[in-house]
Amino acid sequence: MRSNTVGAEPVNAIYQWLPSAIDARIRVVAWLSLVTEILIVGTGGAVRLTGSGLGCPTWPTCVAGSLVPTQEMGVHGVIEFGNRLMTGLIGIIAIAAVVLLWRLRKGRKDLFVLAVILGSGVLAQALVGGVTVLTGLNPFIVGFHFTASLIMVCIATVLVHRVYLAPGLRALVVPVGFAGLAHATSFVVALTVLMGVLTTASGPHSGDVAAGRTGFNAELLEHLHAWPGYATLVLTLVLVGASVRGKLPVRSFVVTLLVVELVQIVVGLLQANLGLPPLLVGLHMVLACVLAAAMTAVVLNLKAPVGQPAGLPEFAGNGTARN
Template identity: 85%
Template sequence: MEFPILQVDQQHTSSCGRFTFVQGTIRGCAFISLTERAEPVNPKYLRLPSVIDGRIRVVAWLSLVTEILIVGTGGAVRLTGSGLGCPTWPTCVARSIVPTEEMGIHGVIEFANRLMTGLIGIIAIAAVILLWRLRTQRKDLFALAVILAAGVLAQALVGGVTVLTGLNPFIVGFHFTVSLIMVCIATVLVHRVYLAPGPRARVVPAGFARLAHATSFVVALTVLMGVLTTASGPHSGDADAGRTGFNAELLEHLHAWPGYATLVLTVVLLVASVRGKLPVRSFVVTLLMIELVQIVVGLLQANLGLPPLLVGLHMVLACVLAAAMTLVVLNLKAPREVTAEVPETAHEQVRS
């Protein structure tokens, strides 16, 4: 016959379910020593989130920060001439995944950049796992996490092609451009984890929204011209790497013109957002501050002979600029329950 049994003594605790007596013995009962029992763990942290919690938000921020940081490490590879510090891919050198002593500091710098890719990949996978239970309710967040994870793999492949083609300047430029896109996607993820799901409505006048989108286009043009300018300049990543063959001095001017146009458009956005008391005005202020710093760094590097440190800072700031512009565009809309709180007079003030 079967029946429940529970026996406790000073040495051991046995906890058994239903067992069957067979010839006077109990089968299946396990004894757990009190001294070996593990500390209790809050079951909340053993489950995947069913709502957006701190874990998801932290991973989203880590994704954005590391996507920007890898541009800095990638810039260090190019600016120190370490582009071929690991001359093969996916290994660093033949039969070794890590740099050997013969590769020197250049091998260390290039390998550190590859390790950064691995860290970003781990964070991207963590985001996908944490959002797994929410993949139906928050399809937007899950899709963004999957895109970021796929982007890490794609960037690793592009990085391999970059090495195998001897740092072709166009592929290097494409590599950097994809990194900028990844920064923008990570920015969207960070923004969305703080918003309620559901339909969103515009919280600014239509004219302001069109001007913001036009500004974002000019920002993208400025960054792309900067990528082409860098690909034509002296920092190739290796002494034997080729250049585009374009006139770098002319490209510097072509890069500066849309940069100044971006500044003018942003000032107009700021004036309109302040006059209309629009909720996006704080993001426009941030965008303007970043642009001013970027312009100062750009002028300094152009007049000081392109020192590597300033060039690297200019590259990182380009990512921060792209993220700030993305936030401005994202905040043109808000969930419908929030838009109801925005006074209509704000729209009328902008129109006037």
């Protein structure tokens, strides 16, 4: 009995160390999750844009008999393996989130479920990445891989949002018409991004000289990608005007969305007129993730917990918001 008690002490100490309320550790891990989910799109873009898609030609090893790239694989192997390491980092952060939220898994089930989803998403993305390599960079699978990354960014954004809010019923803090327009804008944003994914899958940056393309007309797809992009800008301008005029609590998020869209449009026009330079294409991909996160933040902030102001409230030590 004594040995069992002694053995349990470290476990109890670890359990007591885990947060019993939302604290800085949980918030930091949530932000790290979001940032790394965006960064991996940048490293994945570097793999494609440098022609390193098959820098590690096998999976889960890099080359036959070696988990890491060999000297023969050169810089392409290093770039591809670096992207795989980024997946590992995101996995560690996801595990950390699950562990830190363990004591709160009942009281803040929403946060715990989001952390589990992000952790499961890492495994799913790793498998999709493996299929991508084993199919020789099939453009449709590559596009699905990128789309899944965008979804993960949105989920991580929800986690960041929720760690600043008390649990409970939520109610609209904006007029119904404004909320409807915001949701419509989010649909057009999603359409813009999806058309961008298809356009990229049909363009020149395949990730490897031997990789195939979709066979679709890339020039036509550029226009089909741009049109909903401009529609998004118009809708966002309306949202900005309405939120500023009405002094809505969501206005700072809407203005941020507008800024991201303007930067994205400028980068998109530059890359189209400069012959799709890899650096600008990669920046455009990363900005697509930032755009998805910004749009998600706007939608999330249309509501706030009942009795709690909208925005990012300060939390008391017991995990409930100070009113």
